[in-house]
Amino acid sequence: MKPEMEVSDWQEISESLHNGIIAINRNEEVIIFNRAASKILNIPKEDAIGKQIDQVIPNTQLIKVMKTGLEEHNQHININNHVIISNRNPIWRGNEIIGAVAIFQDISEIEVLSHQLDAFKEINNRLDAIIESLDDGIVVADNRGIIIVANDAYQRMTGITAKEFVGKHVRDLLRQGYMNKSVTEMVVERRSRVNVMDVRNGKNLLLSGSPIFDDKGNVLYVVTEVRDVSQLNELEGKLAESEQIRDKYFRELEHLRSQQSFKKIITKDPEMQKKLEMAYHVAGVDSNVLILGETGVGKELIAQLVHRASKRAKQPFIKINCGAIPQNLLESEFFGYEAGAFTGALKEGKLGLFELAQGGTIFLDEVGELSLELQVKVLRAIQDKEITRIGGKKPIQLNVRIVAATNRDLSVMVKEKLFREDLFYRLNVVPIVIPPLRKRKEDILSLVEEFLGKYNRKYGYQKWIHSDVMETFWEYDWPGNIRELENTIERLVVTYHEDCIKTDALAETSLSSLKPRNKDISSLQTCIEREERRLILEAYRSARSTRKAAKMLNISQSCMVKKMKKYNLAVEEIL
Structure with a gap:
């Protein structure tokens, strides 16, 4: 048998190594336990040398390596909260295993550094992803002027x-013609942000360089942001064009608003007052309203009342006269069109009246005149609360309140297949039927006074109406209703040559065919009261005080006050 290996052969070598070394002989005794092993394992050397290895390190694998002769590499062991990596080999002498050796190292610090490196790599990857996601160009150079990122x-x-760019000095890039100006050198020199314009690749570029400082205030890097202002100039031009189009539409909207004549509604008729109460009541909700009545009864005034009394009062009130717009233009007026939608279209397109009414109320006057084809599209707009311009593909959401009006009997038109039943029910959520003037004759006197005062002021006259004419007004049926009455008053004011408008003034009017009735005592008294009321009203409007008005009529002030109360003439109503 060959002698055991000499321990002295290993001592000087093992003690000089940074890695820990443990060696055992065939008797499983520790023969080498160097200084590094003692430090890593926290075991004194004297407690290990000569001892059985399993007494020094329980569950050691060195015995197994020695018996099997199989090497074990890169084995991780956790000892005393330290990560140890170990390589174990049998020791051969010739064909005989005479022991085993383990060489190991504490890699805890390396593991920490590795995790930190992985974290830094992740942060770096995220920063790279962010920089690459930007539409603006980003260039980073170090303080020497070397490009490190683009x-x-x-x-x-x-x-x-x-x-061509990264890894080169900015001066070399200038010399080679890659750039005209070096923002990096300007920033390093000035130690502050620098903005310059440059032309590259046929584009106008805005270069904005910013310094990055270290803890001591030294410039470490220069980050340059590059923006193509050619696109900005183009966008600026488009924005200016859009603003011109917007201003045009605002002018159109203001023009439409300026045409809105929100007149007061004059009535003392109980039935008509009920209709007004209904209009006020439904104004608080967004239900569709259908106003029915003969021509000239004031359907538009009711529609305006609904709008003014609603939460939409500060938004547009857009009127569409369905009977006045040519059928071939109705769709484009209703829904608008995109640029180039048809021959003759405006190059910038056009907003429809439904869009102009956004947030407010759209009044479909004479809705019974709509063609069946357009009724389908109006129905869709009401149901879906959206429209599509002619030539457009993108639906436009609507927020409008629908109020419609007609002098036609839509229920009959539905039966005759002239009006869609589904559209009729959509519009007829809240019907308001306005009575004709012949059924509320109590309003004739008040309306005559209103219109007479209006046109006297407008044309600078002081005309008044004879009681016989008032009697004729009372007897007439007024098929054109309030509109006919107003037109008649204006005609009499501007054409009759005397201040007192008498019955002969009616010769050229539709009232000329009306035969006057025999007046009884009761009707005479009525005429006297009407004339007295008119005189009191005119005197107060002229004098603006009861004292002066009484003096004009040669009556006492107290009498003047009593008569004003008698005829329900409130000061605010008169003025």
């Missing part, structure tokens, strides 16, 4: 590849 956006703007 994102894809910069390469697209300048037509330069990263291979």
